[in-house]
Amino acid sequence: MSILVLALLIGVVAGLRALTAPAAVAWAAHLGWLPLGGTWLEFLGYTATPYILTLAAIAELVADQLPRTGSRKAPGPFAFRIIVGALCGAALGEPGSMLIGGAAAGAIGAVIGTLAGYQARMRLAAAAGRDLPIALLEDAIAVGGALWIVASV
Numbered sequence: 001m002s003i004l005v006l007a008l009l010i011g012v013v014a015g016l017r018a019l020t021a022p023a024a025v026a027w028a029a030h031l032g033w034l035p036l037g038g039t040w041l042e043f044l045g046y047t048a049t050p051y052i053l054t055l056a057a058i059a060e061l062v063a064d065q066l067p068r069t070g071s072r073k074a075p076g077p078f079a080f081r082i083i084v085g086a087l088c089g090a091a092l093g094e095p096g097s098m099l100i101g102g103a104a105a106g107a108i109g110a111v112i113g114t115l116a117g118y119q120a121r122m123r124l125a126a127a128a129g130r131d132l133p134i135a136l137l138e139d140a141i142a143v144g145g146a147l148w149i150v151a152s153v
Contacts, residue, residue, distance in 0.1 A: 003153070004105045007092045010149050011085030011106035015072075015113020017142040018081045019060045021088045023053035024146035034091060034153055041091045061139050065132065072114050085110025092153055 014021035022044070028034040029045030036042050043049060063069055070077060089106015090099050121138055125131040 003093055003096050003098055004101055006149050006152055007089035007098075007102040007105035008109040008112075009145065010088045010092060011109020011111075012113035012117075013109075013142050013146045013149065014085035014088055014106065015081050015110040015115070016117045016138055016145075017057065017060060017064070018072075018077070018084050019053060019057040020142045020146050022084055023050060023057040024150045025088045025091045026050035026053045028150035028153060029091065033150060035095050036091060039094050041087075041094055044091055064139070065135055071118075073118055078114055081110045081114050082107050085113070092149075095153075 010021050010025065013024070025034065026044045027050040029036045029041070030047070030050045032045075034045070036045050072078065072081065086103040086107040089109065090103035092106070093099050093102020117138060121131075121134050124137075125134040128134055
């Protein structure tokens, strides 16, 4: 599969769950699936990085279930998702000298994931009459998708 398509998809994951995408990318770099050594993104493969990002991603998955959690479409969270999508897309593109294209695809994917994920969740939750099962489905899609994407690089 094309690196730019994978970068777009990791951006979509960042739009769904902002910290799941970088946690998966960090694990891919740490395990040697994504060669980032000697690049400015090398820090993603450092020993502690995947563990720290995984803990942060788990905290985000829990926080998302809380009623006080703000909207992903608010300016701050939305911008953060775009930045994370761009970073993850750049990481996927870097080994193939597609840093800029990967970053752009990741940012576009994050916009798509944020807006489409929000709409899908709201509509499905309304149809189901409850948000929790839909939120958990969205979590599973984000985690499973991220793992599939980094395994496909």
